[in-house]
Structures are given as C-alpha cells and as structure tokens.
Amino acid sequence: MRNILIAGNWKMNGSRASIKELLDGLKAGIDKVTNAKMAVCAPSIYLADVAEQLAGSAISWGAQDVSTEASGAYTGEISASMIKEFGCKYTIIGHSERRTYHGETDELVAKKFAVVLEAGMTPIFCIGETLEEREKGITEEVVARQVQAVIDMHGAAVLGKGVIAYEPVWAIGTGKTASPEQAQDVHAFIRSVIAKADAGVAENIIIQYGGSMNAGNAKDLLSQPDIDGGLIGGASLKAPDFLAIGTSA
Ligand code: 13P
Numbered sequence: 001m002r003n004i005l006i007a008g009n010w011k012m013n014g015s016r017a018s019i020k021e022l023l024d025g026l027k028a029g030i031d032k033v034t035n036a037k038m039a040v041c042a043p044s045i046y047l048a049d050v051a052e053q054l055a056g057s058a059i060s061w062g063a064q065d066v067s068t069e070a071s072g073a074y075t076g077e078i079s080a081s082m083i084k085e086f087g088c089k090y091t092i093i094g095h096s097e098r099r100t101y102h103g104e105t106d107e108l109v110a111k112k113f114a115v116v117l118e119a120g121m122t123p124i125f126c127i128g129e130t131l132e133e134r135e136k137g138i139t140e141e142v143v144a145r146q147v148q149a150v151i152d153m154h155g156a157a158v159l160g161k162g163v164i165a166y167e168p169v170w171a172i173g174t175g176k177t178a179s180p181e182q183a184q185d186v187h188a189f190i191r192s193v194i195a196k197a198d199a200g201v202a203e204n205i206i207i208q209y210g211g212s213m214n215a216g217n218a219k220d221l222l223s224q225p226d227i228d229g230g231l232i233g234g235a236s237l238k239a240p241d242f243l244a245i246g247t248s249a
Helices: 016-032 044-054 080-085 096-101 106-118 131-135 139-154 180-197 199-204 218-222 239-248
Strands: 005-009 037-041 060-063 090-093 122-127 163-166 207-210 229-232
Touching: 005 090, 005 207, 005 239, 016 037, 016 044, 016 239, 037 090, 044 060, 080 106, 090 106, 106 122, 106 139, 122 139, 131 139, 139 180, 163 180, 180 199, 180 207, 180 218, 218 229, 218 239, 229 239
Parallel strands: 005 037, 005 229, 037 060, 060 090, 090 122, 122 163, 163 207, 207 229
Antiparallel strands: none
C-alpha cells in the first residue's frame, strides 16, 4: 500500500506573521489527519522559521526549488545542502512555474532530482501538460518525456526514491480541476511508463495530483486508485482548508 502525501506549495506567498498563524492552525489540527502525511513547502527565506515552528510536530517541511550546483559563484541560488541544513525533508523540483518563467528543461530538472537525493532529501518532481498540449492530444507524450528524462539520466531505481506530482498546467491556479477520471487516466499512464523500466518502482512510487485541489474535490480525486496525494497551492494557505484535504484522504 502506498502512503498518501499531501504537500502544500506556498509559492511566493506569506509573511512571517501569516506563516506563524498558518502553522499554529496546522499544528492545532494535525491530529485529525490520520490517513495522510502532511508537508509544507515554504519560500526559502522562511525555512528557518518553519523549521523552528514545526520542530517535533507531525508536519514535514520542504523547499520549492534548488540549484543544480553544490556551492560557488551562483548569485541568488540556494544549494541542496543549505536547504537540508534546516531539516527539510522535501524539495519541489520542475514546477511548471519554474519551467515556464525560468526556462527549466527536462534535463535541468533531472539534474536537480539527483542533487536533492544526494543531499538526503526527497524530490517532489513536477510534471504535466499545458492546455495547448492537451488540446493537441499529446498529454501522454509530454508526461512520458518528462519522466523518461529522469530515468534516462539516473535509472528507474533513482526515480523510485522521489515523489511525482502530476500537475496539468491548465488546472494550476485556474479553479479548473482535472476530473477524477482525467487525472486517474494520466496517473495510470505515468505508472505504465515507469513500469516499462521497473515494475516495482511503478507500483510503489507516490504520484500526487496538483491543480486546484481543494477541500471540495479532494475526496473524489484521492479515492482514485493511482492518485496518492496532492500538491496544493492556493488551498494550502489556510489551515482549515489544507487540513480538510488531509482528512479527506
Ligand atoms: P493550485 O492548487 O493553486 O492550483 O496550485 C497547484 C500547484 O501548482 C501546486 O504546486
């Protein structure tokens, strides 16, 4: 049985005060979440605050991106070992907003996958098609290419040490969720791509859904056989909403 992982991606939102309020709310309600693991991925400037406030709680934390480089003259970048120093368990990589606004390629994201693992953290590896790609009928081709980039660079066994987040780009922040059937179809397809390289990894890897998941639609999405959790943007910014997704699992 795969675990359910519900992770919040706060993106570039929050302040020290709002994050304290959010984490206080999550800590107060986390006991009610019995079937899922919960995590929050914070802007890196707040990781120290988050680490301090979540120490000893059942909620894990992570970052939203990482440099491919270990150290050196890379102004503005943050390395995996720096993130790990704060006790981070996860780092999101390859989010569509990084792919779109920062030109991140499949190869670059595949490099980040290994960098996160080598530092002792778990990558949350985001993939997904744009609206244009879905309308062209190439959703499967796109997600297969994105997953294959990691398999080709590192092998399926390494892929199996991460978490995949399938996030159709047209569903992110739009209020348009993929239907449970649409999401399930792609999740099953992703597993079939991985199975060609390693059936055991395909069976065991957590594949989260992301894109306008909220307290109202989480139960239907999470009840699909190949959906093992969620990567939540907007609805992770309010403690009751995020906890309600956790209790839907
Ligand atoms: P929303 O839940 O706001 O659609 O964002 C999803 C997402 O991009 C999580 O990484």
